[in-house]
Amino acid sequence: GESVGLHLPTLSVQEGDNSIINCAYSNSASDYFIWYKQESGKGPQFIIDIRSNMDKRQGQRVTVLLNKTVKHLSLQIAATQPGDSAVYFCAENPRTGKLIFGQGTTLQVKP
Amino acid sequence: GAVVSQHPSWVICKSGTSVKIECRSLDFQATTMFWYRQFPKQSLMLMATSNEGSKATYEQGVEKDKFLINHASLTLSTLTVTSAHPEDSSFYICSAERDRSYNEQFFGPGTRLTVL
Numbered sequence: 001g002e003s004v005g006l007h008l009p010t011l012s013v014q015e016g017d018n019s020i021i022n023c024a025y026s027n028s029a030s031d032y033f034i035w036y037k038q039e040s041g042k043g044p045q046f047i048i049d050i051r052s053n054m055d056k057r058q059g060q061r062v063t064v065l066l067n068k069t070v071k072h073l074s075l076q077i078a079a080t081q082p083g084d085s086a087v088y089f090c091a092e093n094p095r096t097g098k099l100i101f102g103q104g105t106t107l108q109v110k111p
Numbered sequence: 112g113a114v115v116s117q118h119p120s121w122v123i124c125k126s127g128t129s130v131k132i133e134c135r136s137l138d139f140q141a142t143t144m145f146w147y148r149q150f151p152k153q154s155l156m157l158m159a160t161s162n163e164g165s166k167a168t169y170e171q172g173v174e175k176d177k178f179l180i181n182h183a184s185l186t187l188s189t190l191t192v193t194s195a196h197p198e199d200s201s202f203y204i205c206s207a208e209r210d211r212s213y214n215e216q217f218f219g220p221g222t223r224l225t226v227l
Contacts, residue, residue: 032214044204
């Protein structure tokens with residue numbers, strides 16, 4: 001498969017702080033990127049996307065940054081809340097008809 | 112918008128039986144749907160791409176006869192796990208593609224399959 005089956009890295013932050021989750025993508029031909037949030041026992045939930053003609057996109061409390069030079073994607077969550085605790089996946093579209101998912105990062109928010 | 116449902120949300124079955132999982136796009140039409148499998152604390156593993164009106168495309172290593180996929184309409188795809196065994200126990204998730212040009216996928220809530 002396209003995804004890597006490794007144990008997920010964990011990011012632990014204090015409630016109210018900003019969180020930055022990073023992702024290195026693999027294919028320089030990818031033109032569309034998505035961040036998903038997955039809570040325990042649930043399916044991935046769309047958070048925000050960005051197209052390759054942009055380097056930044058903002059949503060409600062979230063910002064995605066794209067650096068095509070180094071093939072790096074990041075998700076910034078402002079004023080992190082306990083409800084933000086979840087696993088976050090980045091995904092890229094290499095124009096093959098299917099997405100490639102990153103390994104995921106577990107975000108733990110400490111009260 | 113962009114809501115995808117799955118049914119059932121969980122199922123327990125005996126070894127040797129078959130289980131059908133439904134995936135529906137509720138507020139958009141999806142020519143293409145995807146089926147994923149996810150093991151605990153791991154990323155999503157694509158099993159197959161389901162195309163409306165044609166045969167599914169399976170990923171390498173996924174048994175076609177074991178995981179039957181039918182995409183009979185623009186809003187429904189089904190995955191049937193045939194002759195299920197305990198090693199098939201997993202979390203199965205479907206997604207539906209809303210924008211083909213960008214492979215924009217929205218996911219269902221997943222189905223937890225436990226085979227005894």
